[in-house]
Ligand SMILES: Cc1cc2nc3c(=O)[nH]c(=O)nc-3n(C[C@H](O)[C@H](O)[C@H](O)COP(=O)(O)OP(=O)(O)OC[C@H]3O[C@@H](n4cnc5c(N)ncnc54)[C@H](O)[C@@H]3O)c2cc1C
Ligand code: SF4
């Protein structure tokens with residue numbers, strides 16, 4: 001079998017993998033990133049929403065091609081149709097910019113290449129090579145057939161479908177209530193307010209939501225996500241979205257340019273994301289925000305932290321679990337509390353009736369909130385409708 | 398075209414290769430490679446993948462090999 005060798009092997013060319021590869025290369029370590037698809041960033045499996053704040057937090061200023069649309073804020077529709085408008089300043093993490101991930105993911109990958117990483121496309125990891133209990137690389141298949149890639153550390157940045165973690169014995173298993181199944185169209189020829197991202201809660205997707213993220217004046221990513229534990233029949237997600245679109249006068253005349261299926265994790269932070277010579281990052285480490293299902297920003301942040309720790313580990317020639325512990329601590333310091341809090345809030349939210357949702361949305365629109373964080377919403381609602389917040393008492397701390 | 402495995406079948410004409418089933422399977426019995434979803438002997442027919450698939454490409458085989 002063909003054999004190649006490297007210091008660090010990154011599996012997966014999404015935002016997490018490219019960010020990790022970029023920062024890991026900075027120490028001079030030899031870094032190879034493999035991606036099983038033939039093109040970085042395509043097909044898109046995302047609604048492409050991110051905030052400016054989150055982008056600047058990871059120190060990224062992507063060129064114009066990566067940004068499809070800047071929006072002014074978000075509109076949230078309650079189950080019975082009450083609308084709450086949120087400015088970009090209030091909206092926090094998820095809205096602000098609608099990306100073009102075909103370009104954005106390539107932009108991130110090109111930064112990794114500039115830092116010294118090598119990218120190999122159409123190269124799929126098929127198993128971990130374990131030698132005397134330690135991970136020593138992966139077997140893979142590329143365009144020329146099977147090959148062995150030996151590495152001192154394997155980074156699993158292989159997204160929701162992640163295998164690296166499971167192969168390495170890291171528990172990344174998800175409960176059905178912590179998985180959201182999604183379907184989305186890119187619709188063109190629709191009648192939208194292209195300055196706002198839209199979310200419709202409840203009725204159309206009981207326990208989930210419909211999103212409309214504008215790409216330009218008459219085109220948007222229109223999708224629906226719902227918790228797996230609420231699903232009963234095969235293909236329900238797509239049917240629900242089709243129904244929503246058919247019923248909505250603004251959408252029904254639209255025509256699709258793209259179809260996207262996928263799933264996101266909405267779990268509490270998992271216990272462990274490292275093992276000897278293995279590290280998980282991004283969706284594979286379940287670092288998605290459980291309320292919004294947004295993971296682009298977190299993947300970039302965690303990828304950077306991973307890459308920086310890998311650089312140190314390379315210099316110290318130590319990729320043991322103990323050495324990688326710095327990554328475990330680093331990403332948890334950055335986002336664990338926020339992820340946990342939002343997971344608790346999600347658990348509560350999915351149990352609310354449409355009626356309560358309506359009340360909460362009305363309450364918020366009456367009171368107004370400074371910032372749309374879970375905490376500030378709860379505090380605002382509590383002032384006027386303490387009984388609504390009763391359920392969330394423990395979140396208020 | 399249908400790929401028929403021990404417990405489940407995947408309709409390749411419907412499948413969008415999104416990996417939702419792969420990440421969800423509690424027994425890690427599924428994998429996605431080269432635009433095919435496959436299921437191995439670890440599968441116990443729990444049927445979770447049938448529900449998570451956003452487009453309904455997976456079905457449970459009703460008793461034995463339905464080829
Ligand atoms: C429908 C939908 C809508 C979403 N909307 C948003 C949103 O609006 N905002 C937001 O922030 N997030 C959103 N997300 C989540 C977001 O897409 C992810 O959090 C983000 O892409 C995670 O990046 P990643 O690098 O961890 O994984 P990915 O981007 O999934 O990249 C993983 C890569 O690994 C590759 N790979 C997998 N297995 C192997 C293997 N064995 N060998 C080689 N390569 C492999 C895959 O081909 C893939 O390219 C959405 C997700 C879905 C499904
Ligand atoms: S039926 Fe259950 S065990 Fe079998 S592939 Fe589907 S999810 Fe996995």
Ligand code: SF4
Pocket residue numbers: 261407411412413414415416417418419429434449450451452453454455
């Ligand atoms: S979840 Fe459905 S569409 Fe996605 S890869 Fe599996 S079978 Fe294909």
